[in-house]
Amino acid sequence: MNTDALAVAFDAAVDYDDYITSSPSKTDPFKAIAAQVTLTTQHIQMLGSWTRDMRVLVISGTWCGDCVRQVPVLAAIAAACPRIDLRFIDRDHPSAPLDHFRINAGARVPVVIFMAEDGAYVSSLGDKTLSYYRWVAAEQLGPACPLPGAPIPDDVLDSITQDWLDECERAQLLLRLSPRLRQRHGD
Secondary structure: OOHHHHHHHHHHOEOHHHHHHOOHHHHHHHHHHHHHOOOOHHHHHHHHOOOOOEEEEEEEOOOOHHHHHHHHHHHHHHHOOOOEEEEEEEOOOOOOOHHHHOEOOEOOOOEEEEEEOOOOEEEEEEOOOHHHHHHHHHHOOOOOOOOOOOOOOHHHHHHHHHHHHHHHHHHHHHHHHOHHHHHHHOO
16 A cells, blocks of 8 residues: 555544444444443553554544444544544545545445554554454344444444454554664664
């Protein structure tokens, strides 16, 4: 992925509060899930121990049920970690790099793009975590993408939270162990 294109998208993106209030009629489902997200003391300690700044860009849609269930988790993780600069860009925004992050040839969201402090691409994940895919597969009911606000069991939300924490930690370790960044920071 072109670093310049990522920089343009990141600069065009907004923070979590601006993102969820950009569609006022869609704000409540995000807030409902956010109220259910739990980070343990161990999660918070781990997030607080990180030493590398990272940019995290989420290509999303406020109309998307998958986004409603996962975006608040990412927001909670970022709120607990001063090293994460989390921003959101609507899938249909002209600067959204969706063509580079299609999933199974589709414009699926959310797509989470992890970048180094200087905007270099690190990794990406979308549109559902493994735990979420397992839950959807087990349900086999209703649409493949449940409507925003559809209930999600607490244990599934906890698993999704752990999946996103693991992916954020993976990106942090990629940054921490990067020879380029270790040379830059002298560590």
